[in-house]
Amino acid sequence: MFGIARKLSQAGVLGLNHRNAGYTLWHNPRHLFPLVDDKLTTKTLAQQAGMAVPPLYGVIEIQHQVRELATLLAPYEDFVIKPAQGSGGDGIVVIIGRHHGRYRKANGQLMTQEDLDHHVSNALSGLYSLGGHPDKVLIEHRVLFDPVFEAISYQGVPDIRIIVFKGVPVMAMVRLPTRMSDGKANLHQGAIGAGIDLGTGRTLTGVWQNEIVTEHPDTECSITGVQVPEWEKILDLASRSYELTGLGYQGVDIVLDKEKGPLILELNARPGLNIQIANRAGLLTRLQLVEQHAPTLKSIGDRIAFAKHHFAPINQP
Secondary structure, three states: OHHHHHHHHHOOOOOHHHHHHHHHHHHOOHHHOHHHHOHHHHHHHHHHOOOOOOOEEEEEOOHHHHHHHHHHHOOOOOEEEEEOOEOOOOOOEEEEEEEOOEEEEOOOOEEOHHHHHHHHHHHHOOOOEHHHOOOOEEEEOOOOEOHHHHHHOOOOOOEEEEEEEOOEEEEEEEEEOOOOOOOOOOHHHOOEEEEEOOOOOEEEEEEEOOEEEOEOOOOOOEOOOOEOOOHHHHHHHHHHHHHHHOOOEEEEEEEEEOOOEEEEEEEEOOOOOOHHHHHOOOHHHHHHHHHHHHHHOOOHHHHHHHHHHHOOOOOOO
């Protein structure tokens, strides 16, 4: 076991224990975790900093307010219901329209008002929250993703995950929903993670259930060589998230709305490590390089230029 871990480390691959001890715990003070563990807090911080986020339609904070849910939703044909402290996409309901008084989910299924009320009530009780604690529920704008991803995504909204260390973007991927993931951009539920060249913003090969892939399993379209729009703006949002939270090591999740452009979806103090498989490259070497040069990187522009110069292009077959 230790021999394998040592070999991976020597190859520049960051393991879970090393991530926790050397980066998450060392560079992320515990008192800052609530800033990213609560999506409402993150959204408020981003808005105050002038950073783009999906518009918020309303917040349900106590069970009594569930009675008012139908009235709150009345002006909107489509929207997203999201637990403030949920993780892994659990508890998120995407409504794309209405049909004879019912709500139509992204997968085509219909929900009654009673179904939706019951779901929100469960979310408030902490069914989907970290640690099972009582939660709040956000009602948000439904992102209409950029058509560049239409051929390589199944039903749901793709998002872009960027690992940021000391304000420097060090690795990126786009998470592509599949039939297996039920339209959710979550790798653990079966979404694809396709690496992104930090220098160009073009997609590389991907990982699907720990298997290297070049095509989407549902659409059979190539996931490689796709140019992510507004890449410079995406890198800027990712880098600026360092000052937003003070967390030295974090995952920044960004969605591309076809009308509103790049929007910060959420931040994560414990980002997963499958991004290394998607990029076929290790994080450890990049993190160590940032540590060596961080004192010389005085501005957001410096940090982005450093990332583009040192971490791209990545040669893949």
